[in-house]
Amino acid sequence: MIVMAIDHASAFIARQHSSEFWAGAMSSYSSSAAFLTRWITHLCAPGFFFLMGAGIEWFAVSRRAAGWTESAIARRIAVRGFALFLAGQIFETPLLVIQTLLKPAAVQLSRVTAPPPNDGSALYWGMITLSGLGMVMMVCAALLRLRPASWLAVSVVCVVATNTLLPASGKPAGLWQAILLAPGLSQHVIVVYPVIPWLAGAAAGLWFGHWWRSQRGESANRVLAAGAILVLIAVASRASGGWGNIRPPRDSSWIEFLNNVKYPPSLVFWAMSLGIDLLVLSLLMRAPDSWRSARSPLIVFGQTPLFFYIVHFYLFAAFAFTLFREAGSLTHLYLMWIVALVLLYPACVWYRGFKSAKPPESIWRMF
Numbered sequence: 001m002i003v004m005a006i007d008h009a010s011a012f013i014a015r016q017h018s019s020e021f022w023a024g025a026m027s028s029y030s031s032s033a034a035f036l037t038r039w040i041t042h043l044c045a046p047g048f049f050f051l052m053g054a055g056i057e058w059f060a061v062s063r064r065a066a067g068w069t070e071s072a073i074a075r076r077i078a079v080r081g082f083a084l085f086l087a088g089q090i091f092e093t094p095l096l097v098i099q100t101l102l103k104p105a106a107v108q109l110s111r112v113t114a115p116p117p118n119d120g121s122a123l124y125w126g127m128i129t130l131s132g133l134g135m136v137m138m139v140c141a142a143l144l145r146l147r148p149a150s151w152l153a154v155s156v157v158c159v160v161a162t163n164t165l166l167p168a169s170g171k172p173a174g175l176w177q178a179i180l181l182a183p184g185l186s187q188h189v190i191v192v193y194p195v196i197p198w199l200a201g202a203a204a205g206l207w208f209g210h211w212w213r214s215q216r217g218e219s220a221n222r223v224l225a226a227g228a229i230l231v232l233i234a235v236a237s238r239a240s241g242g243w244g245n246i247r248p249p250r251d252s253s254w255i256e257f258l259n260n261v262k263y264p265p266s267l268v269f270w271a272m273s274l275g276i277d278l279l280v281l282s283l284l285m286r287a288p289d290s291w292r293s294a295r296s297p298l299i300v301f302g303q304t305p306l307f308f309y310i311v312h313f314y315l316f317a318a319f320a321f322t323l324f325r326e327a328g329s330l331t332h333l334y335l336m337w338i339v340a341l342v343l344l345y346p347a348c349v350w351y352r353g354f355k356s357a358k359p360p361e362s363i364w365r366m367f
Contacts, residue, residue: 001301007041009337012316015105015327020262023117023170034109046273053205074141080366081137088130091310096126105327117171117184124188132193136202151206158200183263197264224282230275237268304348
């Protein structure tokens with residue numbers, strides 16, 4: 001959550017937001033600082049979907065222990081996914097309009113050569129991060145009926161489909177294709193996180209949640225090894241080119257080597273981002289106890305992710321309209337990122353207390 005906020009501070013404060021689509025737009029960068037500001041945040045979306053899958057598996061285990069039936073567990077997860085989808089429609093889509101009202105940056109730190117893949121229609125509506133998470137969560141409710149090995153198989157199939165079946169035309173053929181596989185603007189709706197590509201991470205997360213419970217004694221070292229293997233796969237795949245890249249590097253620079261397709265995530269993008277996520281996780285597992293205390297910002301923000309997500313967007317929008325009528329610099333971006341985290345901390349502490357006081361069946365537990 002903390003790293004994610006860098007990217008959204010960039011969008012609202014510096015008016016810089018890069019684009020890594022399978023066709024059409026692919027950003028290039030005028031400085032390494034601008035690129036790394038974007039690149040570090042690539043750890044977030046794969047981590048969200050992966051840990052959502054793990055969380056669903058852990059939720060199911062805890063509710064079985066409490067006597068819930070399989071149908072009740074699946075229904076709760078499906079309803080929560082639908083609630084996330086609605087939250088995306090209510091809170092995220094207006095941000096598309098808000099951003100159009102902001103004055104763009106005079107100097108672009110990243111250059112986008114074309115709009116996202118589109119069918120030529122005008123933009124009227126959006127299905128962005130929360131909508132994608134919600135749709136994938138609803139599918140995961142059904143996947144709970146399968147054996148754990150099947151979750152890993154679903155993940156592999158989704159990765160293969162994503163890297164093989166994208167339309168040769170370079171644009172989504174219809175709204176349902178955009179929702180399921182090929183992100184872009186279709187029939188007046190911009191879809192950023194389609195189901196199949198991002199289900200790959202959530203299904204792997206379901207399996208990871210099961211694996212984690214069976215490996216508690218040695219999980220730190222094995223998570224470290226898994227992360228290192230994924231990073232090596234990413235480096236080898238990028239260096240060799242071809243399948244799994246979706247788009248090859250445009251030159252031999254280190255920036256282009258790391259500038260991979262995110263929408264939808266290529267095999268290289270998944271392996272690199274999730275590999276680094278697992279390396280970070282293995283380090284956090286060895287962190288001092290103070291990092292895991294109830295007062296730690298890592299824990300506070302991690303236990304109130306949806307609240308943090310919605311509020312931080314509108315906080316940055318307020319900063320943009322009141323303090324940054326002209327686009328800010330990278331220095332301003334990072335300064336306002338820190339200010340936002342300081343302001344969000346007590347708000348998230350309050351919301352965590354409010355939510356935890358509700359019974360397990362409460363609708364507030366879904367948020």
